[in-house]
Amino acid sequence: MALKDIKAKIQATQRMNTVTRAMEAVSAVKMRKTQAAALEGRSYARAALSILARLSGSSELSNHPLAHARTGTKLALVVMTSDRGLAGALNSGVLRKAFEIVSGEYESVTVYAIGRKADEFFRRRNFTIAKAYENKQDQIELSVMEDLSREISNGFLAGEYDEVKAVYTNFKSTFEQVPSVRGLLPLTLESVSELVREIQPVRGKFSESAASSLEAPVRYTIEPEAGPVLDVLLPRLVAISLYHMLLESKASEHSARMVAMKNASDKSKEVARDLTRVYNKVRQAAITREVSEIVSGREALSV
Amino acid sequence: MKTFHLTVARVGENLFDGEAQFVTVPGEDGVLTVMANHEAFVTPLKSGTIRIEDAEGKKQEIEWEGTGLLEVSNNQATVIL
Numbered sequence: 001m002a003l004k005d006i007k008a009k010i011q012a013t014q015r016m017n018t019v020t021r022a023m024e025a026v027s028a029v030k031m032r033k034t035q036a037a038a039l040e041g042r043s044y045a046r047a048a049l050s051i052l053a054r055l056s057g058s059s060e061l062s063n064h065p066l067a068h069a070r071t072g073t074k075l076a077l078v079v080m081t082s083d084r085g086l087a088g089a090l091n092s093g094v095l096r097k098a099f100e101i102v103s104g105e106y107e108s109v110t111v112y113a114i115g116r117k118a119d120e121f122f123r124r125r126n127f128t129i130a131k132a133y134e135n136k137q138d139q140i141e142l143s144v145m146e147d148l149s150r151e152i153s154n155g156f157l158a159g160e161y162d163e164v165k166a167v168y169t170n171f172k173s174t175f176e177q178v179p180s181v182r183g184l185l186p187l188t189l190e191s192v193s194e195l196v197r198e199i200q201p202v203r204g205k206f207s208e209s210a211a212s213s214l215e216a217p218v219r220y221t222i223e224p225e226a227g228p229v230l231d232v233l234l235p236r237l238v239a240i241s242l243y244h245m246l247l248e249s250k251a252s253e254h255s256a257r258m259v260a261m262k263n264a265s266d267k268s269k270e271v272a273r274d275l276t277r278v279y280n281k282v283r284q285a286a287i288t289r290e291v292s293e294i295v296s297g298r299e300a301l302s303v
Numbered sequence: 304m305k306t307f308h309l310t311v312a313r314v315g316e317n318l319f320d321g322e323a324q325f326v327t328v329p330g331e332d333g334v335l336t337v338m339a340n341h342e343a344f345v346t347p348l349k350s351g352t353i354r355i356e357d358a359e360g361k362k363q364e365i366e367w368e369g370t371g372l373l374e375v376s377n378n379q380a381t382v383i384l
Binding site: 040044047048050140142145146222223229232239 | 310312313315317330331332342343345346347348371372374376381383
């Protein structure tokens with residue numbers, strides 16, 4: 001390789017390093033913001049959940065249309081991916097999991113895609129996509145989430161779906177994100193309480209703050225009775241579940257991208273170092289060759 | 304005056320989070336006020352104004368359209384909208 005080419009390559013690698021370093025820093029900030037948002041929303045989720053926990057013994061809960069388990073096999077699947085790539089194995093993990101589920105024995109499968117990657121994946125495989133949302137913004141748009149939760153609740157109540165599941169990436173720590181599946185409808189106490197418990201990351205900045213569990217149920221006065229309370233509560237729990245899954249997916253996306261970019265930065269540094277070594281060798285070889293040419297030229301003249 | 308911890312929240316947004324002296328909410332069967340050490344209690348809410356007086360006596364009003372829930376337990380009140 002010519003000297004000039006190697007030099008150009010070194011410069012290109014260094015430029016790439018600057019870009020990936022910047023992306024790494026940006027993702028780190030975004031990840032922290034998303035985690036903070038998840039923690040802030042927790043008091044809401046916990047209050048809603050503790051009400052549900054206290055009403056869970058009543059027969060109204062199991063008979064409520066949103067909590068009533070059915071035997072049919074019509075599935076609606078909410079798949080949450082990112083819009084953009086460069087985030088390591090994040091999206092492929094979610095999509096693999098989602099594909100596993102839809103390959104199961106279902107009479108019909110309807111997909112709600114959040115993020116362009118999920119939309120493209122299922123469209124290519126000719127699935128019915130009821131709705132596709134973009135997942136570009138860093139803030140989660142409440143209107144999108146409310147719209148989605150209304151739509152799947154209505155579909156469930158109308159009998160279009162017998163079961164609603166969601167596939168998303170659970171944020172455990174900066175280095176660990178796990179593609180997870182969660183049942184959304186029919187609503188059960190277990191699935192919601194598990195979600196609330198998992199809002200807190202296992203490790204990292206936010207893992208130790210305010211770790212209080214659900215207090216033991218106290219005796220409640222329910223005014224006027226459980227039914228109307230559940231009517232208000234259950235749709236909100238669906239929305240909260242979706243909201244938190246979206247937040248988890250966001251935090252995972254940013255941290256996965258951060259790690260991917262960190263690897264890219266490290267690699268580009270390594271490549272630049274190797275190239276510099278090659279450059280020096282080639283240059284030295286050229287100098288040696290020139291010197292020997294001069295010397296031999298002189299010797300030829302002096303004879 | 305005794306205070307209690309009050310949280311007024313929507314999904315993804317905390318509208319009030321702190322100590323309060325009392326909160327008045329539009330319950331489905333009429334307006335009701337919760338003060339410190341209220342008994343454990345759950346009730347649905349309807350559209351209207353939520354009035355809060357915080358620990359320093361500062362008043363705050365939140366207008367709300369739609370349904371909601373008020374939950375009180377262990378000297379903590381939570382309004383979810």
